[in-house]
Amino acid sequence: MKLLKIAALALGLTVLAGPALAGQMKLIIATEGAYPPYNFVAADGSLQGFDVDFAKALCVKLDAQCDIIKQDWDGMIPGLIAKKYDVIVASMGILPEREEKIDFSIPYYQSPTGLVANRNSGITAGADGYVDPATLAGKKIGVQRSTGYESYARKTWPQAEIVVYDTSESADLDATAGRVDARFDDFIVLKNGLLAGDSKDDFARVGNTWPETAFGSKGEGIGVRKGETELLNAINQAIKDMRADGTYKTINDKYFDFDIYGG
Numbered sequence: 001m002k003l004l005k006i007a008a009l010a011l012g013l014t015v016l017a018g019p020a021l022a023g024q025m026k027l028i029i030a031t032e033g034a035y036p037p038y039n040f041v042a043a044d045g046s047l048q049g050f051d052v053d054f055a056k057a058l059c060v061k062l063d064a065q066c067d068i069i070k071q072d073w074d075g076m077i078p079g080l081i082a083k084k085y086d087v088i089v090a091s092m093g094i095l096p097e098r099e100e101k102i103d104f105s106i107p108y109y110q111s112p113t114g115l116v117a118n119r120n121s122g123i124t125a126g127a128d129g130y131v132d133p134a135t136l137a138g139k140k141i142g143v144q145r146s147t148g149y150e151s152y153a154r155k156t157w158p159q160a161e162i163v164v165y166d167t168s169e170s171a172d173l174d175a176t177a178g179r180v181d182a183r184f185d186d187f188i189v190l191k192n193g194l195l196a197g198d199s200k201d202d203f204a205r206v207g208n209t210w211p212e213t214a215f216g217s218k219g220e221g222i223g224v225r226k227g228e229t230e231l232l233n234a235i236n237q238a239i240k241d242m243r244a245d246g247t248y249k250t251i252n253d254k255y256f257d258f259d260i261y262g263g
Contacts, residue, residue: 028085061238088223107219112209114187125207142171142180
């Protein structure tokens with residue numbers, strides 16, 4: 001793919017040697033590995049999940065050789081800027097404050113957001129179908145640090161105590177241990193966490209889910225460094241191609257029973 005070979009040289013990306021791989025881009029892709037079902041570490045130590053499968057398919061479309069690495073969420077954008085890796089595929093919402101630091105692809109999915117509470121917490125829905133803010137007074141809500149969920153919860157529910165965690169998994173553990181009353185996150189994450197397994201009878205979704213646009217997010221995007229326009233354009237085209245040729249649907253159906261592309 002001539003465009004990508006030129007892009008690799010222009011962007012300073014690693015180009016592999018050898019006859020079979022001459023001119024092929026090598027990309028290092030970062031994901032979190034702690035946000036199931038989107039990305040997580042399997043029992044054998046491998047990175048798995050929707051983001052990981054999507055990243056692998058993306059690399060096929062880009063004709064690139066890729067390494068996918070685990071990166072803690074708090075260091076995700078700083079690591080990209082510092083050139084520890086070339087691309088972020090980690091269910092990162094396209095938010096204005098992030099767009100000031102890095103560039104994003106077109107959205108590759110949109111997720112519903114929900115609040116899940118302990119059934120004994122007293123947190124209930126209001127007449128509008130969403131959580132009643134009055135019932136959150138004095139309650140502890142667990143969120144992941146540096147996310148749109150944290151920002152929204154702090155701004156919208158000042159009467160509640162917002163407790164932040166490095167990972168969504170840590171927040172779930174504290175919820176099951178009774179240290180927080182509720183969790184606010186991507187609803188698919190909550191559905192596969194608190195609403196599954198041993199804790200499923202202790203928790204319930206409160207009211208309606210929210211679309212990502214409620215938090216100012218355009219959806220989840222793939223992050224690249226500022227100015228790497230040719231790489232970004234190639235990624236955008238690859239996303240469109242994956243939607244058109246059925247690749248996206250195959251990955252989608254492995255993890256979800258609805259089309260997550262449109263929310």
